[in-house]
Amino acid sequence: MVKAIRIHETGGPEVMKWEEVELGSPGSGEARVRHTAVGLNYIDVYFRTGLYPAPLPTGLGMEGAGVIEELGPDTDGFKVGERVAYAGRPTGAYAEERIMPVEGLIILPDSIDDQTAAAMMLQGMTTEYLLQRTYQVKKGDTILFHAAAGGVGLFACQWAKHIGATMIGTVGTDEKGELAKAHGCTHVINYRKEDFQKRVMEITDGKGVLVVYDAIGKDTIMGSLDSLSPRGLMVSFGNASGPVTNFDLGVL
Incomplete structure (x- = not known):
């Protein structure tokens, strides 16, 4: 189990709940990423308020950076322990860890720290x-x-x-x-x-x-x-x- 911010209804900041969720193992073409930094964007507010509809309950957040903890099959080009970042759907970056398709990940160079990567990707x-x-x-x-x-x-x-x-x-x-x-x-x-x-x-x-x-x-x-x-x-x-x-x- 990991902790994540999720919403079960749309509205103000009070609808965000810090919950335990079952993560499971990554499937084909997927990686389990432990977040070290998460980006905040105005589009997150659109999803929270319902301006952009999403099936409920749902996670929030569209970009983050972290470390690969586990890889599923068919993930050539990536290694456990590598620093990565991503931006875009599916939502759910407000979490300790998450499963992501590796096609949406980029490997971070040493010259870019995690906080910078998480703050700049989507924008x-x-x-x-x-x-x-x-x-x-x-x-x-x-x-x-x-x-x-x-x-x-x-x-x-x-x-x-x-x-x-x-x-x-x-x-x-x-x-x-x-x-x-x-x-x-x-x-x-x-x-x-x-x-x-x-x-x-x-x-x-x-x-x-x-x-x-x-x-x-x-x-x-x-x-x-x-x-x-x-x-x-x-x-x-x-x-x-x-x-x-x-x-x-x-x-x-």
């Missing part, structure tokens, strides 16, 4: 697919990124600066604005003090941005669309303020 991978594959940001591009001081946002600040792109980031406090700037964000807008769409147009001389990355959802969708240049790309990858519903396609 780093998200940033990569947003800035490289959803829309390939290039040198000279101007982009708008909401929640620039969040986990993914801070990765995006650094990534955009490295590429040579101009990143306009929105934040909710001046302190978060300073944090985003320190990580490479070119322009910061405190949306509690300014109309971010109006400021985007001022910064871009009325042209708008090529792409908007929006994990806020309901509260920002219209301003995000109004911040785009003609034929610009709107990327929605979260719903922190609630899902966008009853959207009128005529707005486009």
